[in-house]
Amino acid sequence: MNNSELNGRIVARGREFFSTISGEKPSLFNKGAWMGKVMDWSMKNETFKIQMFRFVDVFPSLTTGKLLTDHIREYFGEEKDMPPVLSTGAKVAGMLGSFGGAVLNKVLTTNIQEMARQFIVGENTKEAIKNLERLRKDGFAFVVDVLGEATLSEAEADLYMNTYLELLDSLKKEYRDWKPLPGVGGDANLDWGHAPKVNVAVKPTALFCLANPQDFEGSVVAILNRVRRIAEKVVELNGFLCIDMESYRHKDIIIEVYRRLKLEYRNYPHLGLVFQAYLKDTDKDLASLLAWARQNQLQISIRLVKGAYWDYETVKAKQNDWEIPVWTIKAESDAAFERQSRMILENSDICHYACASHNIRSISAVMEMASELKVPNERYEFQVLYGMAEPVRKGILKVAGRIRLYCPYGHMVPGMGYLVRRLLENTANESFLRQSFAEDAQIEKLLEDPAIAAERERAARAAKQKPEPKGPGGLKPFNNEAMVDFTRADHRAEFPKQIAEVRKQLGRNYPLFINGKEVKTADTIPSVNPTVPSEVVGVVCQAGTKEVGDAIAAAKGAFPAWRDTDPKVRAEYLLKAAAIARQRVFELSAWQVLEIGKQWDQAYGDVTEAIDFLEYYAREMISMGQPRRIGHAPGELNHYFYEPKGVAAVISPWNFPLAISLGMVSAAIVAGNCVVFKPSGLTSVIGWHIVELFREAGLPEGVFNYTPGRGSVMGDFLVDSPDVSLIAFTGSMEVGLRIIERAAKVHPGQENVKKIVCEMGGKNAIIIDDDADLDEAVPHVLYSAFGFQGQKCSACSRVIVLDAVYDKFIERLVSMAQATKVGPSEDPANYMGAVADDKAMKSIKEYAEIGKREGQLLYESAVPNTGGYYVPMTIIGGIKPEHRLAQEEVFGPVLAVMRAKDFDQAIAWANSTKFALTGGVFSRSPEHLQQARREFRIGNLYLNRNNTGALVGRQPFGGSRMSGVGTKAGGPDYLLHFMDPRVVTENTMRRGFAPVEEDDDWVA
């Protein structure tokens, strides 16, 4: 059959389908009911939709009347301003007025719960089984799925697994008694003669709380351990087990879990896997799985869905600058669905197919392709979601005679996430159900071949394509370097490989670099691997005052020519260095893993941030390098522009050895200053790589000088030098304030008052509000506090939890902490590694002891006793604002937990230290979020996310008070600190004659 012939049949089939359900509407769109009204309003009013869906999300945590009332007001305004759909129920009841709040609470609660119940087959086993049996009576098969909160601990993973086991136990008691659904021939004990009556789907990531592609093997093994337990039970029932697909991030892990499980049960046919047609990978993944099955002579089953995380996948990809993994044209997914259905149907001898879609075109296509390919009925089936698209399921039942409903079961709380996903997909403009049943789109349009529609849309988009936007100097606009993508096997493989390569180079001798020459000194210091302190990463020459003096002289000598170099040309050196660093990103990351104990992702993030600084400041300087006219009086040209300050001393820390160093250095350099760079003694080898980057980029001699050295020997000398005009420092408050004080003294012969760019410490708090989404808050707090062993000035070192959620939060936080492991950073299975050096180790341990005395130890992890500088992951509860643990920077993995009576107190405590760097709030109260924006007075505030990992250009970084002097690295004002503004005013009038400029404010 040719394509158009087949398409004709599909369209005919679709028309017939539509005609059989003519006049029917899914309850979703029934405007007579509350849900239909909500859907209707949501489709008409985007703001309402956002507020409504967000409200549904937060709703389960509104456990008191006051919380509920407050949130209703915050989300929807005062009653009088509310959309009628919300207040109607109460108004009709005639009960608005002084008791309005309570009534409204009641009405909304009832309505939302009813709405959720529409999609959830039951809140407990008993209810679920009752409903499932009812469905079977109506002729519908089921696949049941347990709704789950995010799994944050081993206990939660066990709980999730046990829910399945319990459900299966209950079903075991019942299913034999069920009358099989009617079919022709086959096994009389099975539905339709071939299908197990019991059919369950599991979400694999709910079975392991640390599932993460960075630790691919660990994740697969951990998930498999629990899936296996469920599988055993399913097999006992001769049931069907389907492994659900979730977000793209875990796709390859899930496929691998399925393959291994399948090999363990090679002769058991009823094990299925889900593929998502909207993923660009799916054609390949599907072909690969089918080939693998054929090769291994396995019977498999695939459920094909369109995919339900489109928004999430696109947003995440955009945020991380990854290729978008999903098709961005709806019809492309539909076309892929048909293409992939065909592929599966063509392999029906080894692969059973479950077509899961509400789209009548897709369903018709599968029916016609199956018919064309003569696929036996028992080799494919149709699935739709419980509670949705009732006319569609009815139509399928009528035409195909067999349909399975996907039935979520479980508590309301996790159910809300599911509910929001359903509301979202059905209010989307391109939703098939919306178009079919809420908007009465033309049937021709609905049944059109999606391949053709996709092609048309592609062409339309290409026609509308705007020219590439141009940034400063005609460059591509700044865009953050892509994050490492551990879903890619090649990225995963690079780390062990590069670490091994780097390891071969350890122990080398590193000279200074002054005026373009390598300079050796007798005095050297070894830089060691903190995980294995006996491993010497490099032996680094140490500058004394003589060498620092030479470096300052070199910088001073290079300055005039560099200052006068076109800003665009200066910027190009940065761009070249960025390109080189990009080529070496894995290698530079590997150096960090070994020299300072960064985890893979942390190390990679440091390198990409360094690249970002280079790219960002290059563009900023090109913009700022252009003199701009100010004022528009005729006969007068005023040009405002910037000039560098001179010799810049850059003194950098070890915790972001490439990013912070290169950030300060590149800002200074691109602005036209010449730099004397003192890296931290703990990361001088990484510091040396900056020499290499700039040397390879061809930076003129003397512009960048590298002088690692002992602070006690040469620190003051550098700071005091009358030839230094600018000091950029990132490090501790003590050292920072000392530099500020010393540098303020003007010495004889000094040209400039020294400018100090100074980033110091933090004592950063995250506030957990009483309505916070703990699924999000817990892992983000854990990551913010313990990522890279808490050795970030941005790290969360206090978590201030509102009384109402304190116990729950702490329990989940500690449980999740318990699931993590401490060990060598080069092993991705470890959540935490060694700290920087023995001095840090001792100091952190002291603080942990102080904390134990001031408060109560909630958790202290084990640490390896292999000689590395390990400190336990430590969580201390009961900390009060006056405690040292609430006030002093620890700079290590010690988290203080504080219990606040309300949000005001939480904010007050959060602000109560001498620092003002970063902080976070997890809340779903619009008012509290707004309050935090205003009153949580710190440099970088993060709402509903982790408070580390500021990105260049997006989260310019830096704080005030004793955290810094108000500079924002990676932000639009940063370069201003490295330059002085100048104005040149020209009187252009001569003999009464002035040339007219285009932007003159001329005579009307």
Added chain:
Amino acid sequence: MNNSELNGRIVARGREFFSTISGEKPSLFNKGAWMGKVMDWSMKNETFKIQMFRFVDVFPSLTTGKLLTDHIREYFGEEKDMPPVLSTGAKVAGMLGSFGGAVLNKVLTTNIQEMARQFIVGENTKEAIKNLERLRKDGFAFVVDVLGEATLSEAEADLYMNTYLELLDSLKKEYRDWKPLPGVGGDANLDWGHAPKVNVAVKPTALFCLANPQDFEGSVVAILNRVRRIAEKVVELNGFLCIDMESYRHKDIIIEVYRRLKLEYRNYPHLGLVFQAYLKDTDKDLASLLAWARQNQLQISIRLVKGAYWDYETVKAKQNDWEIPVWTIKAESDAAFERQSRMILENSDICHYACASHNIRSISAVMEMASELKVPNERYEFQVLYGMAEPVRKGILKVAGRIRLYCPYGHMVPGMGYLVRRLLENTANESFLRQSFAEDAQIEKLLEDPAIAAERERAARAAKQKPEPKGPGGLKPFNNEAMVDFTRADHRAEFPKQIAEVRKQLGRNYPLFINGKEVKTADTIPSVNPTVPSEVVGVVCQAGTKEVGDAIAAAKGAFPAWRDTDPKVRAEYLLKAAAIARQRVFELSAWQVLEIGKQWDQAYGDVTEAIDFLEYYAREMISMGQPRRIGHAPGELNHYFYEPKGVAAVISPWNFPLAISLGMVSAAIVAGNCVVFKPSGLTSVIGWHIVELFREAGLPEGVFNYTPGRGSVMGDFLVDSPDVSLIAFTGSMEVGLRIIERAAKVHPGQENVKKIVCEMGGKNAIIIDDDADLDEAVPHVLYSAFGFQGQKCSACSRVIVLDAVYDKFIERLVSMAQATKVGPSEDPANYMGAVADDKAMKSIKEYAEIGKREGQLLYESAVPNTGGYYVPMTIIGGIKPEHRLAQEEVFGPVLAVMRAKDFDQAIAWANSTKFALTGGVFSRSPEHLQQARREFRIGNLYLNRNNTGALVGRQPFGGSRMSGVGTKAGGPDYLLHFMDPRVVTENTMRRGFAPVEEDDDWVA
């Protein structure tokens, strides 16, 4: 006769006129000649025109072959790139190549001189008389005018006067022998029977170098003294004397000079005055003069011209925000010309009329109006410019039988200015000659009634009118407050009046102002008038540490509410204060005249600058107060915004007591800080007016606190306070560096590292290049060095003169200085007044003595011995870079003069001090100007103008090195120093659902 009838006749007359000269072209547009080619190129190519006219301007000062060659290249590029009009002559001569430069020099020199000769009747008396006689032979009468450089001294004024006297003496020997031009009847010794054969015009401002409407009476008297000498001689010859009109600035002075002269010669009929039809004032001025003449029974004469300084008048008015004094539609001037001609002709019984125009429509209109009004021939005549519009003069001669040519005579150097004016007016798009003879416009169009054309153009402009542009917050965009306009009698009158008013209020007691309350202290200091130190301006309470502590506490207390006040609301207080200051501008100026000895204009400028700061920072803050989204990743909202730092100490100087104080205070306040303000002890009464402004504006209590006090008592206390987060200081380097050093120490309990905004001293140089226009350079240097007694951080304290022009420059500078007077600032006749106090007086005198030892005294003025703090105006020559006078800030009227061998050395010397504040260059070399832009490294560089008087928004002010920390008051980055940036990042994705923002970088 009705209008349309008259117009019909005028048009008919015009047609006839055109037909009589059909086919003729003025030599200006003769493309066969070099000048015609230049005109042609200039009309086609705006860039060439600018370069050409500027080259003509600088040409006379290119006194060496090298200078000439260099400038030709700088203005027109290399020979191969030159427009053919320039190189043709040389190419034709076949002499380009290795000798090209010299040949080109020769060709250009010859051509330009020839071009000038076209318009100038002679370079010396002999040549002039010869040419005038030739003209008379051809039937043309003349009026001769002596070209003059700007008159910068009494000697130059005498020279100019003497040139007339000498010319008149020479004419006296000749004119009786001249055959009168033919006429009907009348006096046989006179031309045409009625007109004196000798007719001269004088430019009155050339007769007094300090002519200035601020000193109206002084200017009138001084000019009249020399005009009278010329008039005496003219009358001896029974000649005609016409007082030329110049720029609008001197119009009323000139009218007054004419009136007084006329009254002295009430019976002599041949004294004329020029009016310019393009001035909006002229209808009124003309009516007033005619009425005055009639009332006094005087016979007068008026020459009416269109006006030749249109560009200059519009540019100056725009630059100063004055109403544009000229009609901005060309036809309006033409219509005014006809209207005013009629007014004169209607008064022909008392007023002789000289119609001076090349416009055939205007000429025809005068002819027809005269005919209609039956004005006798002897009561009106026609004038055109020598060397221009030959067909027109021929036509007039033919029709009217009498025409007078306006003949400039004198040296090439001043002639170039005249030449440029002629070239400019004839290349203007709306030039009648250009349209008639270079573009062959339709005769109908050329002869159209200008009143109708003007109306049509007004309507067209109104239709095209764009909506008023909006600035931040919907306010009018920032515009500098208008300068004082002493051409206005009301502005002149306000000063004595307000000074008298203020004088009545002297001696009052002034309290402190803390937390909204007036606070008295026992300790007081009198603030005195430096001109008359016995005059106590006010007795000012002095804050001790107790009061400063209270003020800091008040500011700290007010801070939270003020910080949280909407930036727009904060800005409104500034705008209110600005409005109040605007109402009180003359009074506030008068306080400054009395308290610190500012001249009228200096005082007024200080108040308008204060208003500018209020208006500018208000708008800046409204813009910056808006959080801006940065980054466009979906699902993530990053808002970047600013927050104030806290309590700001503002320590301000006495030299700009309102402007600098209010600048720093208003920046701090509008940014959200609360201020403790310490004014200078010398200007604390003006400081008190800031209290009044803000109190009247309703600023909340505690936001602004006024604490004058003794630095020795409370200065360190204020600087050291741990509650002060920001110090804004303007003053001396010594105090500034001390503050910087002290403030860098962090004290216990201190919240923030103190931010220092610090403006310190300067040792500012102006460079005089070898091609500088000394007419401009001399008065601007004098003003920059001695305005307000040199007591500005921006003041010129060194002038670096290139060897080639050193002697000439010094001679003119000293001569001009000699013309000035030192005395009480309240008398506008005085160029300089007393300095701030006895301490300043002593210090400045010491520096003068040092200078006399180091170099040579070139000039030292007399000073009154009336007890004021006077210091002579002092100019010291022979200063070398190593001298103290070349390195140390004097802050008074002592100017060091340095002789540099070339421009490179001048720049090196200019940069050779520890300061980097302001500076200037007078040069007409494009390369040197460019070099200065790059290499003269200071905060504010001024090219070809004075180097003081920076305007808010146009010349953001401030320097680097030891002049300041790189802040620019009144500039776009200034408020950044008063705030810390913050970033709030919100993860907007919940349950995989993120609202789409308009500016998201979304999926393609």
